Structures are given as structure tokens and as C-alpha cells.
Amino acid sequence: MHIHFIAIGGSAMHNLALALQEQGHEITGSDDVIFEPSKSRLRANGLLPKDFGWFPEKIHSGLDAVILGMHAKADNPELLKAQELGLKIFSYPEFLYEHSKHKTRVVIGGSHGKTTITSMILHVLRYHDIEVDYMVGAQLDGFDKMVHLTKENDFMVLEGDEYLSSPTDRRPKFHLYRPNIALLSGIAWDHINVFPTFENYVEQFRIFVDSIVKGGSITYNSEDIEVRKIVETTENPIRKFPYSTPSYRVEDGKTLLDTPDGEMPLEIFGRHNLGNLAGAKWICQQMGVDEMDFYEAMATFKGASKRLEKLVEGRDRVAFKDFAHAPSKVSATTKAVKEQYPQRRLIACLELHTYSSLNPEFLEQYRGALDAADTAVVFYSPESVKVKGLQEVTKEQIMEALNRMDAQIFTDSLAFQDYLFAQNFKDTTLLFMSSGNYGGIDFEKLRTVFLK
Structure with missing residues (x-):
């Protein structure tokens, strides 16, 4: 396929572009400004636009799809041309759903902790040589890209961001993924430029829980009042797995986690991260990793990029x-x-x-x-x-x-x-x-x- 990216320089967008190029697709793109490290990574793969700006002539009937980034505006000249030609236009989350609609989708949502929890899950799976497709919002140790797509993998692990999908689609990204297995870590009002009231913000998570595929599951932080309220009142026929902060203690600047095999030292620390670990454990178990294998892998987890x-x-x-x-x-x-x-x-x-x-x-x-x-x-x-x-x-x-x-x-x-x-x-x-x-x-x- 020939796929064109409008606003290719974004952190998520350029990673998707690199992943699709790796799959063998022909990729082109435009942007009016691109910062590091996106700029160097695109250049190294021959995808950095020759000139910055928007060029309607790049949009033609030979394109199989256009992927629209949040950085572009609704009156973007390339977008208008694509609409005029009747081309397939996807937002970033729409495209990821399209790719994964025949896979088991694991979506990690919440106002905070979602990048760390997704990172923990991917670390454990990588440790045990379990191959999955994924999209995560940070660069991880041992992973060269934030997006990885294949035809053959059964699972797709997605970090579920509640921010808007694109300039023309004002739905939160995680409303589009329709998870089979979901997690909700916590709700704390954010993005007030988009969700002006707390009630309006909370409603987005209610929609997320209701979007879980019937018969699917929600793993949720039972210590968060708003999360508990949403999960316990949903009429969606899904399985519910609550989690809470596990027992641990701190000694000489080291966190020791209680496990069935005794205390285990961790590289990470903090109550919130121990809660994240408990949620990640439930998800990994649903993906076929047993408890002790999970702990063995987590002993080597150093954290997500830019997180503590x-x-x-x-x-x-x-x-x-x-x-x-x-x-x-x-x-x-x-x-x-x-x-x-x-x-x-x-x-x-x-x-x-x-x-x-x-x-x-x-x-x-x-x-x-x-x-x-x-x-x-x-x-x-x-x-x-x-x-x-x-x-x-x-x-x-x-x-x-x-x-x-x-x-x-x-x-x-x-x-x-x-x-x-x-x-x-x-x-x-x-x-x-x-x-x-x-x-x-x-x-x-x-x-x-x-x-x-």
C-alpha cells in the first residue's frame, strides 16, 4: 500500500510510519515542523519530508490511505485535497483498530499510569519471548519503536489515550479500540481545554468501559472511587477483575515486594507503581503468563522512559x-x-x-x-x-x-x-x-x- 501521513513528525505518528515502512508499505508524509528525535529517525529511514509545509500535490488518487495526525488542522490543504478525491482517511487510532480488528485487543486506559502499565506488560512478554503487536506512548528499553505491527501476532497491546483522535474526529482515542481485555488505572481530571468539567471527563471513561467487547474483561483499580463507580455500574456483560496496591516495604532505599515465594527486590518504587504492577499482573495472566513468571520478569523492569x-x-x-x-x-x-x-x-x-x-x-x-x-x-x-x-x-x-x-x-x-x-x-x-x-x-x- 502507498500510505501518506499528514503531520508525520509527531511522536506517535512517526513511529507508526516507521512500523508500516518496516512491513513493506510505501510511506510518504508532510509536516510544517519536526523536532528531535522524530527528525533524525525519519531521516535515517528516508522518510523525512524534503521541505516542511503542506503540499496538496502530494495527495493523489494513487494513494491507498491517508493517516491524519492531531497536529494538523481541519482546514489543512492536504486534508482538503484528500477529502475532495474521496480517499480513505484514517485517524491514528482508527488505523490501529483497522489493523487489529481480527486480533485480541488489550487496551490500557486511565488518567495516569497507562504508559508504565503498558511498558510493564510489554517487558514481561518480551522477557518470556511472547510476540505481540503493540503501541505504547514512550520509548522502552529493548524496543526500537513505540509501534510494532505484524500480520501473524494474536495480541495487540494498546496504550489507551483519552485525548482527541484527530482534527476531524473529536472522540477520545481509546473509544475507537473496542478492547477484548481492558484496564482502567485511575481517573483524575485532565485536558480541561477539551473536557471543561470533571463530569464530562469522567463520562469518557464510562464510554470506554461500555465499549469493551461483550464477554471481554475489565481489570480495574479498586482503590479509585470514580473507577470503581463506573465499573460496578456498567451494564456491559464483561468480567471484572479488581486490583489494589500489594504489600511491600522499603529498606535502605530499596523496595521489597511481597510475593508467594517471599520478598522480591524491585528496580521501581512508589505506591502508585506497585499498584501499576498489580494491574499489569492481572493483564499478563489473562494473556497466558503465570504469576511467578510475571514476578521473575518484573524483577528486571527499570521503568518506562521519562517515568521516575x-x-x-x-x-x-x-x-x-x-x-x-x-x-x-x-x-x-x-x-x-x-x-x-x-x-x-x-x-x-x-x-x-x-x-x-x-x-x-x-x-x-x-x-x-x-x-x-x-x-x-x-x-x-x-x-x-x-x-x-x-x-x-x-x-x-x-x-x-x-x-x-x-x-x-x-x-x-x-x-x-x-x-x-x-x-x-x-x-x-x-x-x-x-x-x-x-x-x-x-x-x-x-x-x-x-x-x-
């Missing part, structure tokens, strides 16, 4: 970087790090970077999120607030929202770096939480300063 990633470690200090930005994840990550290193001072640095986090009304959702930190530091760019067309937020508003009047608030990236570099890091844990880059902090310099 260790930046640098010294004898009496350690620094982590986490993708956390939603309030519930910020709270869970901060508590997890403090629990792992209770005797050390915890400096927790949060960047307010997303549309939701910079919204004055939504800020209240962060109340108490940094309570576990000894020192709370917040960075945000007033320029980002302007670009997103939001009302200006003040330092006082942020401190009040966090309920941390002692919080250090920075709006200048250099001042933020100077503050950090001036710290004495003896007996300290340093935690960065953001989906952004803190205005361009020099992490290499930080590593040097941190170990002094």
Missing part, C-alpha cells in the same frame, strides 16, 4: 526526572520519592507547563500535591501563559493553590538554574516533574554540580 528516571546518584544523594504534571501524579510521585528516601531532604521541582496547569481555575487541583517535599520549587514561563491565551497567574496564586506559602516560585529559567546550582545537595533527593524542559535547564551541568 534516575538522572544522577552519589553516595548520599540522588536526582530523578519524572513526566508527572497532572496534580494526582505530582502528588503520587512526590510521596513515592519521599517514602523511598525518608531521611533525606526532598527538593521537589514542578514546572507548570500544560494548558490545564497554567489555568488559574484548575490550579486549585494542585492543593497538597507538594506536601511531601521539604522544599517546594515551581517554575513556569509567563510567555507560555500568553501563548496559550490564558489569564495571567501570579506567584501568590500558585503558593495559595499549593497551600505552600514557603514555595520558591521562578518565572526566569536562569534564575531557577542559579537557585538550584547554589544548593548544598548533601543528604538530598532532587526531583524534577514536568512534561516540558524548564526553559532549557542544563542537565549535564546539573549532574556535575550535584555530585560536588
Whole structure:
């Protein structure tokens, strides 16, 4: 097939393009801007567009399909031409469903933890040489792509994102997958630019549970009130498997998990990650992996990319970087790090970077999120607030929202770096939480300063 990608440079889109090229399809694409690492990966495979921009002449009747990325707009010239020619146009999730409609679809949903749980499942399957198709939202150790497609594999494991499918399809992605086996990890209001009320956001997960194929299953976090409510009230005739945080203890900075064969040391830590592990175990068992084989594989799991990633470690200090930005994840990550290193001072640095986090009304959702930190530091760019067309937020508003009047608030990236570099890091844990880059902090310099 000849498949054309409109907005080929996205993290998910370029991985799908590479996976389809690997299958032998002819791939072309366009985009108006492409960042690293997508740019280098597309170039290495001969898929980087020669010129950036949108070119209607690339759209012709010889195309078998067009895949439309979320980065494009509804009036995109290439999209309009494809519509005019009556070509098959798929959103990213539509195409994945089309590919997997005759497979057993395993879909991992939830406001938080879905990338980690999907990563755990794929790690276990890879460890035991079980081949599956997959799509995950992060680059994993041992996996060269975030998307892998075949004709022969029986299972397709999909990370189920609740964000919108495409500029012309406003349904959340995970509504399109129709899972046979599903998991729901938790619900915490996010994406307020799309789901303006909590009730509206929760409704998307209700639709997800109702979309599970009849006779299928839902594995769900019974510790989450909203999840429990949705699963227990659904009229969909599906099997229900609740999970909760397993027993564990922390000793000398190491997490030990209770298993039927005794305590097992883990590379990961934090209550939220132990809960993720319990959910992943249920899914793997439904895919044919027995309990002890699951634990054997999980002993070697180091975590998903950008999820509690260790930046640098010294004898009496350690620094982590986490993708956390939603309030519930910020709270869970901060508590997890403090629990792992209770005797050390915890400096927790949060960047307010997303549309939701910079919204004055939504800020209240962060109340108490940094309570576990000894020192709370917040960075945000007033320029980002302007670009997103939001009302200006003040330092006082942020401190009040966090309920941390002692919080250090920075709006200048250099001042933020100077503050950090001036710290004495003896007996300290340093935690960065953001989906952004803190205005361009020099992490290499930080590593040097941190170990002094």
C-alpha cells in the first residue's frame, strides 16, 4: 500500500510510519515542523519530508490511505485535497483498530499510569519471548519503536489515550479500540481545554468501559472511587477483575515486594507503581503468563522512559526526572520519592507547563500535591501563559493553590538554574516533574554540580 501521513513528525505518528515502512508499505508524509528525535529517525529511514509545509500535490488518487495526525488542522490543504478525491482517511487510532480488528485487543486506559502499565506488560512478554503487536506512548528499553505491527501476532497491546483522535474526529482515542481485555488505572481530571468539567471527563471513561467487547474483561483499580463507580455500574456483560496496591516495604532505599515465594527486590518504587504492577499482573495472566513468571520478569523492569528516571546518584544523594504534571501524579510521585528516601531532604521541582496547569481555575487541583517535599520549587514561563491565551497567574496564586506559602516560585529559567546550582545537595533527593524542559535547564551541568 502507498500510505501518506499528514503531520508525520509527531511522536506517535512517526513511529507508526516507521512500523508500516518496516512491513513493506510505501510511506510518504508532510509536516510544517519536526523536532528531535522524530527528525533524525525519519531521516535515517528516508522518510523525512524534503521541505516542511503542506503540499496538496502530494495527495493523489494513487494513494491507498491517508493517516491524519492531531497536529494538523481541519482546514489543512492536504486534508482538503484528500477529502475532495474521496480517499480513505484514517485517524491514528482508527488505523490501529483497522489493523487489529481480527486480533485480541488489550487496551490500557486511565488518567495516569497507562504508559508504565503498558511498558510493564510489554517487558514481561518480551522477557518470556511472547510476540505481540503493540503501541505504547514512550520509548522502552529493548524496543526500537513505540509501534510494532505484524500480520501473524494474536495480541495487540494498546496504550489507551483519552485525548482527541484527530482534527476531524473529536472522540477520545481509546473509544475507537473496542478492547477484548481492558484496564482502567485511575481517573483524575485532565485536558480541561477539551473536557471543561470533571463530569464530562469522567463520562469518557464510562464510554470506554461500555465499549469493551461483550464477554471481554475489565481489570480495574479498586482503590479509585470514580473507577470503581463506573465499573460496578456498567451494564456491559464483561468480567471484572479488581486490583489494589500489594504489600511491600522499603529498606535502605530499596523496595521489597511481597510475593508467594517471599520478598522480591524491585528496580521501581512508589505506591502508585506497585499498584501499576498489580494491574499489569492481572493483564499478563489473562494473556497466558503465570504469576511467578510475571514476578521473575518484573524483577528486571527499570521503568518506562521519562517515568521516575534516575538522572544522577552519589553516595548520599540522588536526582530523578519524572513526566508527572497532572496534580494526582505530582502528588503520587512526590510521596513515592519521599517514602523511598525518608531521611533525606526532598527538593521537589514542578514546572507548570500544560494548558490545564497554567489555568488559574484548575490550579486549585494542585492543593497538597507538594506536601511531601521539604522544599517546594515551581517554575513556569509567563510567555507560555500568553501563548496559550490564558489569564495571567501570579506567584501568590500558585503558593495559595499549593497551600505552600514557603514555595520558591521562578518565572526566569536562569534564575531557577542559579537557585538550584547554589544548593548544598548533601543528604538530598532532587526531583524534577514536568512534561516540558524548564526553559532549557542544563542537565549535564546539573549532574556535575550535584555530585560536588
